[in-house]
Amino acid sequence: MAENALDADANADSNANGPARRASSVGFQLGRHSSSNARINEILENARERAESMAGPSPTHLSPRPAGSPILPPNSSLRPSPVNEDSSADEATGFISHTPPLNYNSLNVTSTATSAPQIRKPSLRQRPSSQQNNGAAQNPETTRQASSESGNTSWWQTQAEKFQSIELENKGSVARDHLAIGIAVTQLFRLNTSLESEHGNNSRSNTQTLRHMGKPLGTTFLGISILILFLGYKRYFQSQHWVMQGKFPASRGTIMIVAFVALAIMVVSLVYYIVSAGAIMFLLMARGLVLTRRIYGGLHHDLIPQEYLSVELCNWVRLSSHERSVTMTVKREPVDIPTFATTQLALLEQELQTEINETSTLISNHSPTALQRAGLALTNLVVSGQRTGLGGRTVLELSPDAATGSPDELPEHGLRTGDIVLVAEQPAGSAKKREVKDLEKKGARGVVTRVSRGWVAVAIDEGKEEVGFSGRVWAVKLADEVTYKRMNWAMEKLNKMKESEYSGFIRVLFGLSSPSPVAEDLSKDENVGDLEWFDPTLNDSQKNAIRFALLSREVALIHGPPGTGKTHTLIELILQMTKLGQRILVCGPSNISVDNIVERLAPHKIPILRLGHPARLLPSVVDHSLDVLTQTSEAGAIVKDIRTEMDTKQASIKKTKSGKERKAIYTDLKELRKEFRERERRCVSTLIGGSKVLLATLHGAGGYQLRNDEFDVVIIDEASQALEAQCWVPLVSAKKVVCAGDHLQLPPTIKSSNAKVKAPVKDGAAVTKGTTLEITLFDRLLALHGPSIKRMLTTQYRMHESIMRFPSDELYDSKLIAADAVKHRLLKDLEYEVQDNEDTNEPVIFIDTQGGDFPEKNEEDDKDTPRKGRAGLHGDSKSNEMEAALVQQHVRQLVGAGVRPEDIAVVTPYNAQLAILAPLKDKFPGIELGSVDGFQGREKEAVIVSLVRSNSEGEVGFLGEKRRLNVAMTRPKRSLTVIGDSETVQRGGSFLKKWMQYLEDNADLRYPDASSLTHD
Structure with a gap:
């Protein structure tokens, strides 16, 4: 009843005053802002249209609601609202007005039927202050004064008033957006802080700068979000409460300014991150935003392209658990090459010293028999033969002493081809430590070149050819200093390179450039999609890996889990590359890994050359070794006569008892060796130049024979078992590399505890802390560029399905399939x-x-x-x-x-x-x-x-x-x-x-x- 009475009074008052009052009201408003007449008409017309559109017969006949229009029930009427109207009425109407505020009842609007919507009476904030006093008539003097003041208002002030008066339609969503952004940015910096490790004492490190920026910037975003959230809640959901107190609700203008400033800071910091910290930071931000979208659902604008998100996140999912752990350990950012080389040199020095100390301790503290049991020595030997080997070096053939056992069969031992050994007179079992330590001075170092059932061949180092052994000898393993020297050579070469000398290949391998993209499915590629396979039995994953390796310009990783035919795949890849006219260097960390490839390549009748000494005596391997070809090939004829003469003199040494005659023979041998090496060098150069495929161990590729040769591709088998520095021996001057291996099996054996660099660093050079020798090139490249540079072989031909199932599920993401x-x-x-x-x-x-x-x-x-x-x-x-x-x-x-x-x-x-x-x-x-x-x-x-x-x-x-x-x-x-x-x-x-x-x-x-x- 009270409400009806108020409505009746309001209608009566409006009818009584009639057109005169409406004209007076309009005149008052136009007197203050004469230029706003057009805008007023526009607002009135919009109001009428909205009101009429909401007065349809049923909801199904409603026309689409324009943005910002009020939501009202159909057939409702907008009646003048009392001064103390509740907040729901204000919020339901939701009209957006501009300064100056207008009293719609004071305008010349004809009343419609009671069923039609009527314009509501404005709230306190909307009504002119003169109307708040019971609707009293306006004072003409006051009107003229207000009009004069309005005329003196500057354009900037007018625009500011309009901007500030724009009511916020949904403050809660804006606050929620900023809260989500704040949380995402904060999590980004937290992730960055946990991932990044300090870069030594380099004060200019971008990482340190970003870490210091992280917390304050993330906290700022969070603070802004919380502030906006409180403003949005208090002044949006309780807007009428604030109006009744004569206070303004939160304005959109203020919040928009804060939002624009926050967005600008975020964009600048994001660009700075991408430029300085690499793609990993962008990926982390993407993951943070995706997470917050799922939680809060309030981000209305995608800050990162969806295509990039899908590719990167799919790559992250494609990583196995071990790959993710390596990715989190190895920084996915460009590597400073001098710092990398310096770190590797320090670690290698530490590893070498550990090996030397370990060997020295074992030799000093244990008898030869105990060392043989441990696989570190071979005892009770005699020199049964002596000849000239590759490079003019003296090769000793060591056989069992007939007085201590079978002369035709060696006892159980651990010597392998390529081992560095010390050959010396065997000490008595009760020898003092002092005598054992003197072994190196009395003996001769050498390399095991061949191991058979009844003898072992050792090539003695230069300068030790004259050492004679008349009695019982033994061979004990030593640290391989030659390998370390070649790894150090490669690291020193990288360290001394100027940035202008970095090839595109080197830049990719250190993350300074991205590898050239290759499509995921290459079966329909015009270049490799229709290859003629040498082995038609290859499965689809093997074919895909071969196509990928052929098309990759800088680097390709072939992931071969156990029994998946990795070597089989490499043979086909080598044959396809030779068919394309490419020159290939094939390497591995051990002689066995290289000889395995030689053995399988030999039947294909392509020009191959095995550098070094083969581990097996299979004809298919030996016939392609450099050692044999220098004796049997046409190019080797120039050294054959000198070799024969040297072998004759070597044999005569045993028969000569006179020291003077022996000395003369050694003098002649010295001159013959000098001439032999010169002729052999020309022979080797001819043989290498005529071979399309060369095979050597990784450290063997650092020999003088290949120092000036160039190859189109370097293929590294068992790359996950090789030290990275070892891989760089053939890669320093390479153009492309294909690494095959399985990083989910054992890494190279490391004897030193090199979790931290303890070795001295020359000239105070920077090192990368946390790096160990167990991080292989395969690991680092996968962490640096992601699975886009890798192809996995998925069909295994070794194990019963029940044996395969657990490692497949737990380590290979259930991708392995057992062949029928x-x-x-x-x-x-x-x-x-x-x-x-x-x-x-x-x-x-x-x-x-x-x-x-x-x-x-x-x-x-x-x-x-x-x-x-x-x-x-x-x-x-x-x-x-x-x-x-x-x-x-x-x-x-x-x-x-x-x-x-x-x-x-x-x-x-x-x-x-x-x-x-x-x-x-x-x-x-x-x-x-x-x-x-x-x-x-x-x-x-x-x-x-x-x-x-x-x-x-x-x-x-x-x-x-x-x-x-x-x-x-x-x-x-x-x-x-x-x-x-x-x-x-x-x-x-x-x-x-x-x-x-x-x-x-x-x-x-x-x-x-x-x-x-x-x-x-």
Whole structure:
């Protein structure tokens, strides 16, 4: 009733005054702002249209609402509102007005029917102050004074008034946007701070500047967001409360100014980040914004292109867990080349000194027999032959002394081709330390060139050819200083390069430039889509990797998980490149890796040359070695006669007893060597120039033969097992590199604890802290450029599907597929006769030793046993005799079922355990024993893994390294038997816990009885 009365009074008052009052009201407004008449008419017309549009018969007939128009129920009327109207009425109408405020009831508007919407009475803020006094008539004098003051208002003041009076329609969304931006920026800086490490004492480091900017800038954004949020809440949701108090609601103008300033700061800082910190910061910002969009849903403007977001985030998802961890460890930003080279030089020096000290300590503290047991020496040898080798060096043939054993077969030893050894007269078992330390002065250094069953060949270093050995000798391993010298040479060359000398290739490998993009699917590419394959049996992932490597201009990574045919893929790639007329240098970290490729390339009849000395004596390898070609080729004829003369004089030394005659022979040999080397250099140059494919170890590529040669492509096999400095030996002058390997298997073996650079740095040069030698070139490039430069081989041809499943799911993102030919094969399906029993028809067997009956031992615990000669040779190694008995029992059962010993391998992470298992070789000739690290790259039909660790503390040591376990569990073809204590092992981390759970769920689970084991 009261409301109806108020409405009636208002209508009566309006009718009573009639046109005169309306004219007076309009005159008053036009007197203040005569120039606003057109704007007033426009506002009135808009108001009428909006009111009429909202008066439709039903909601379905409503026309589209213009932006900013009020939302009203259909057929509602806008009645004059009382002075103390509630906030809902004000908010529901939502008209946007400009200064000066207008009283719509005072204008000449004809009243419509009661059913039509009527213009509401303005709120206190909208009504002129003269009307707030019960609608009294205006004072003409006041009107003239106000008109005069209005006329003196400047244009800027007028515009400012209009700008400030724009009401904020949705303050909450603006505040929420700024809050989301503030949180995203803050998280960006937090992520940056956690990722970045300090760059030494370089005060100009961009990283340090950004870290200092991070917190204040992020806090500023957050503060602005909170302020706007409070303004938006108080003055939007409680607007009428503020109006009744005579205060203005929050103006859009103020908030827009703050927003523009904040946006400007953010854009400037974002550009600065992209320029100074690289793409990783942009990616982190993208992830932060995506996260906040999901949480708050308030960002109405995409600050980063969606295309970039999708590509980068997909790349991040495509990374495996290990790749993500490496990406977070290795900085995804340009690398300063001098700093990189200086850091590598310091780390290499530390590693070399560690090797030298370790070797010296072992030689000093242990007998030759103990060193031979540890695989570090070969004892009881005599010089059975002497000849001239490559480079004119003297090659000694060392054979077993007939007085101490079989003259036709060497004892078990650890010498391999390429090892650096010291050949010296063998000291007595009771020799004093002083005498052992003098060995290097009395002996001669050399390189093992060939190893056979009955002898080993060692090429003696220059200057030591005259050293004669008349009695019993031994060969002991030394640190390979030659390899370090060549790595240092490569790093020094990088360090001395001027920036103007950086090739496009080098710039890409250090992140100074981006690699040329290559499409994801190349099967339809006009250049490589329709290749004629030398091997038509290649699978799709192998073909895709080859196409990608052919089209990549600077770098390509071929990721080859275990058994996926990585070497097979490289052979096809080499053949395709030679078909295109390219000259290729193929390298690997070991002789075995290189000779494997030589052996497979040889049948294809392309001009290949193997530098250095091949590890195997297969005709297909030897015939292509530089050593043989310098003797048998036409180019080698110029040195053949000199070689023959040198060999004759070498043989005559033994027959000569006179010291004077011997000295004369050595003088003649010296002159002959000088002429031989000169002729051989010309011969080698001719052979190298005529070869399309050259193969060498990584450090061998640093020899004088290749110093001035250029290649179109350098291919590095097993790149994930090579030191990065070693890879740079052939890469310093390269144009393109293809790296093949598996960074999810073991990295190169590092003996020094080089988590921090401790070695002295020359001239106070900057170093990169946190860098270790375990970070390979493969790792760094993948972290630097992401998976766009990598192609993965996905079909594996080695393992039974059950053996493959766990490493595939946990390490290779479930991408591995077992080929049909291997996915179900078992030991019972071998081509020779094997019984079908519980040991041969199961692909995975887990012998769980939980319960404490199979305890581990430290090597030091056995120092009083007859094996005391081995004490300390394996460091703090572990062993488990009870577990070794289980290994022997299972081997006996397999051999008893018909499996040949040569098809069985036993691997374990600990050398001390290998020593306990050594008698298996005598009982089962042909069986192979090895450490996990040493068995990488190998495979056997049946593999038994002895985990060793069993203790109440749940300590697993380096057994917890997932890459080491990956090697262990991916060696078998048909049968994997794991022997270990699940209670101990599962406490070694999430990966080990998942593996134990997988074995319990999927393997043939067995619990042994310790009392039934025999130690024979």
